[in-house]
Amino acid sequence: EDQVTQSPEALRLQEGESSSLNCSYTVSGLRGLFWYRQDPGKGPEFLFTLYSAGEEKEKERLKATLTKKESFLHITAPKPEDSATYLCAVASGGSYIPTFGRGTSLIVHP
Amino acid sequence: GAGVSQSPRYKVAKRGQDVALRCDPISGHVSLFWYQQALGQGPEFLTYFQNEAQLDKSGLPSDRFFAERPEGSVSTLKIQRTQQEDSAVYLCASSLRGDEQFFGPGTRLTVL
Numbered sequence: 001e002d003q004v005t006q007s008p009e010a011l012r013l014q015e016g017e018s019s020s021l022n023c024s025y026t027v028s029g030l031r032g033l034f035w036y037r038q039d040p041g042k043g044p045e046f047l048f049t050l051y052s053a054g055e056e057k058e059k060e061r062l063k064a065t066l067t068k069k070e071s072f073l074h075i076t077a078p079k080p081e082d083s084a085t086y087l088c089a090v091a092s093g094g095s096y097i098p099t100f101g102r103g104t105s106l107i108v109h110p
Numbered sequence: 111g112a113g114v115s116q117s118p119r120y121k122v123a124k125r126g127q128d129v130a131l132r133c134d135p136i137s138g139h140v141s142l143f144w145y146q147q148a149l150g151q152g153p154e155f156l157t158y159f160q161n162e163a164q165l166d167k168s169g170l171p172s173d174r175f176f177a178e179r180p181e182g183s184v185s186t187l188k189i190q191r192t193q194q195e196d197s198a199v200y201l202c203a204s205s206l207r208g209d210e211q212f213f214g215p216g217t218r219l220t221v222l
Binding site: 046 | 114143214
């Protein structure tokens with residue numbers, strides 16, 4: 001059974017204070033690891049898919065990295081509009097059916 | 111362009127009532143997923159369609175839950191004889207291949 005653990009549960013940052021969110025996973029045959037952003041009252045918004053260890057992807061102030069056991073979402077010089085819950089998910093085997101973690105709630109203060 | 115839409119956005123049901131939740135995916139998206147999200151939790155998989163075929167329904171919590179996508183586009187999630195534990199946000203997502211999923215805004219179901 002696939003498992004995903006995200007830490008910390010909540011993170012408060014000052015604007016411009018860089019940090020990282022962690023996603024530890026256990027999976028039999030990784031098909032893909034996904035990062036989503038979710039704002040209150042909305043559905044998750046796709047950010048990245050990582051397929052193999054060593055892969056990195058970037059989008060604006062966000063950079064996602066992947067090892068065989070965990071993924072990090074690095075946030076560089078965050079702004080208040082980066083405040084959201086960040087969800088990590090993994091899919092294994094022959095399908096893209098994801099198992100989600102509980103998310104990290106990020107608040108960036110101006 | 112239009113994204114994934116869901117209706118209704120909010121639904122209040124009395125325990126024992128049947129409800130139907132609708133999902134309009136992005137045009138041309140082959141894959142469609144339904145999830146249940148409890149407060150403070152990540153989405154939990156319910157069922158998956160590829161076109162009109164329901165390929166996986168392993169996440170449906172009981173036989174009171176039923177989903178269909180008869181023409182390979184719009185999908186409906188039906189919950190019969192609702193119970194309080196069914197209260198949650200129900201999310202629909204569509205995708206071309208499955209790896210990049212586009213989510214709708216969700217339907218918040220409250221069972222009294």
